[in-house]
Amino acid sequence: MTMRNLVAVMVVLAIAGIATAQTITIEPSDDMYTDPDHSDAHPVDELWVANYDPSGHHERIMMMFELNDYMGQEIDSAMLNLNRFFGCPSGDPTHTNFYNITAPWGESSWPENTHISHSTTVWANYVFNANGWHRIDITTLVQEWLDGTTPNYGFVIEAIPGNKFSKFYSKEAASSVRPYLELFGATGIDENHKTSMPENLSLNVFPNPFNSECRFTVHGGQFTIWGVEIFDMKGRSVWWLGEPLADNKPPITEFIWQPDESVGSGVYLVRAKIGDRHAPEATVTKRVVYLK
Secondary structure (H helix, E strand, C coil), X not given: CCHHHXXXXXXXXXXXXXXXXXXXXXXXXXXXXXXXXXXXXXXXXXXEEEEEHHHCECCEEEEECCCHHHCCCCCCEEEEEEEEEEECCCCCCEEEEEEXXXXXXXXXXXCCCCCCCECCCCCEEEEECCCEEEEEECHHHHHHHHHCCCCCCCEEEEECCCEEEEEEECCCCCCCCCXXXXXXXXXXXXXXXXXXXXXXXXXXXXXXXXXCCEEEEEECCCCEEEEEEEEECCCCEEEEEECCCCCCCCCECEEEECCCCCCCCEEEEEEEEEECCCCCCEEEEEEEEECC
């Protein structure tokens, strides 16, 4: 069996050995609301959304979840859970759209009186028509984030013009009413698979994510890379680097991947065949995110 075929078989086995599906609950890393019409300080344990000209209220909710641990995974669904405690007037409904944010931000540094940039794509729409818990399906957007197709800067909840207040609890509120995201059916690929290798051996990938080139190196004394193949999440090979295993040729210690135009943004598996001349069959796998 050639080294290329061996690596391909190992990747197929890794993808077949997907972990058991599970449900994951995640609280926001950042959440806040922006209000360009009022300069007074905003309550940090509340999130407001409205778009009503007569009273000068145009609040928008911003929210972000840290998902790096789940990049490359496939999910059955993703449900956002928000607890509304106030609707104005008299509990009237608030019609909203959800848009992905297109620029980096942080709750501690973003100005409260400035709306952030977002896409024009409506990833979800929802009517908040009562107080209490609401579950909003944002599966399509979350899967885009996990695939690396859309950068994860979180989302904006924006009320449709003519809609008055809905107010929700934020991540600073009591634990029983904080917002959270549920990932259903999340699975993971064993990205640190090793065969007969010492524990101090590692394959380093940097930068990750990347947008033009990515460098791979092996650490672990005499251990070096003998061949590398990169696969998309369907197991298709998109890049290969390797040399025949021979005593008169120095082993590869690092390489640089510069994807060509045929490679799209997304999550890829980097599988390296590593070892020394006495243990050339070991492999290790890492995930890398490519953002054009």
